[in-house]
Amino acid sequence: MADATQAATAAQPDARGFFGGEATGFGGRFIPETLMPACEELEREYLAAKKDPAFVNELEKLFREYVGRPNPLTFAARMTKDLGGAKIYLKREDLNHTGAHKINNTLGQALLTRRMGKKRVIAETGAGQHGVATATAAALFGFECCVYMGAEDVRRQALNVFRMELLGSKVVTVQSGQRTLKDACNEAMRDWMSSVRDTHYIIGSVMGPHPFPTLVRDFQSVIGREVREQMMEKEHRLPDAIVACVGGGSNAMGIFYPFLLDKDVRLVGVEPAGEGVDTHRHAATLARGRRGVLHGMKTYVLQDADGQTAQVHSVSAGLDYPGVGPEHAYLKDTGRAEYVSATDTEALDAFQYLARLEGIIPALESAHAIAHARKLAKELGPDKILVINLSGRGDKDCEEVRRLLK
């Protein structure tokens, strides 16, 4: 799918799915034997599909005519003026059909599902955006769909639960563990164990066993490719920095990936600091985690001293996850990307800030990127260019934010 005039292909994981090598790297496939054949099949299908013009064209057509791509790169004039620093552009994933970047991935995986002859899809969801995007793709392709969502998130993101049901999906409320995203992942994996023969698990971020981190990144990298083109058109040069929020890390990988080889472009991922990274209530995996294994991948994980997964917290349901995609772990260790964090309070401020200054209500997830960009724009100074990945819109968060601001 990559245009030859754009960035050369950056590093791929090795044949077994490790970024940075098996001994010291991240990724792999740490899953029950029952799921191994499905991951192998998915890898084979994906490698074939990537080279199949019919597949590539169909996905591009869906992006154009169903998602509404390319979406704009909007110059944020009032925000730029207010901060008095770098020129700020917003990549408008919020304008996609279903309101977030998640649809880029679910349509790609839905096409793969059809190629594999499977008729049912399942997904985990935190904020509900990936669940909605999966339910949407399932409706479009005529698949049966079941979405797993933690009970706490069902409460926080009630509107999205209704949307999924409206789209014909079953939503299963997960009551185990912390009742958030990681528990929804456990439950979806468990479903997949017994349904794997006719079901594809549409993982919602650049996480899980190989090849998911790679294929989700590839589907999401349409974001970065468009930014490159739009930037050249508007500014005739590449940006100085790109900022994106990091939950599992798919919107960030999608916008970073086409710039990995452009060493002068700073890539900045923003993790959720919750009530502060020095408290026990945050989900800043790259800042405070250590190497571990979770949900089929070797990556940074927030764990307690005994190796049990730690309790995590973020005001944003989509970032409330104790792991992170393995490629981010690799980019952190190699220093190619920098990872910072924004607190719940900073995100809530940024949520309102963007609404008032630009007339755009961002998703709480994306608000973390905006919060950090407010600092970075000043630091960079006026002749620099900063791109923020506005990964989604905030309609789904209005109820919860209203409750929190009261």
Added chain:
Amino acid sequence: MSTVTRIQQTFASLKHAAFIPFFTAGDPDLGTTAALVREAAARGADLIEIGVPFSDPIADGPVIQASYYRALDKGFKVEQVFELARALRQDGLKTPLLCMVSDSLVFHRGLDAFFGAAKESGFDGMIVPDLPAGYEGDAARVAAAKGLDLVFLCAPTTPPERRALIAQRSTGFIYYISVAGITGTRMALPPDLEANVKDLRGRTRTPVCVGFGVSTPEQAAAVGTIAHGVIVGSALVKQIAELVKAGNTGEKLVKAIGAQVQALADAAHGKHA
């Protein structure tokens, strides 16, 4: 590895299928787990699996996950599974013990440290259900160096090339998953079970044991005629939870589970009730 492990000796000396119960360490408490293991050994268990509670067990079904959460809620610490094995060995338990643990916990402590502690405390083998053949890294080498068996799982979905790999890598026995699903109790045994077990047996001299979804003595008897061993986990763990819920703990619980183990063991051994 040239030395014969306790697990290998056990299979070599058995004249019938082995019966292998599974217990979660620390459910309902560690003292009871120790008593359950001793009771099971006395009632005909040939090998015993002990599960290490983990917060995110993707390979286990809801019954075992719930038991892990119960143990963790009571403050279970990984070190205690080693203390448990050590205490059982000091008590004179001779039955082979297998440690079933998520790779997450092994990786956290370090492969060498985890396997070392397991061996030193009295375990004979490791089952790491989220470490599939081909991704075991140094695990096979470290297990062999410590004198532990490393048991790999094989599923109904496993294609022939992977079956060959599993047959080659697994030591002690091969754990054949009877259903393409998570651990739990199922009503009937799947129709492809016999053919798949036969296929595996044709590939290796390593014993093949069947688990995941075996719950009744009837099923245990049926599996006992086609495999080298019968593994029962969820059915026992579920019964333990129900007994505890009904207020039956301590000796009462241990005797009731002991009777269930005996019925399953007799069936697996081909003794008719």
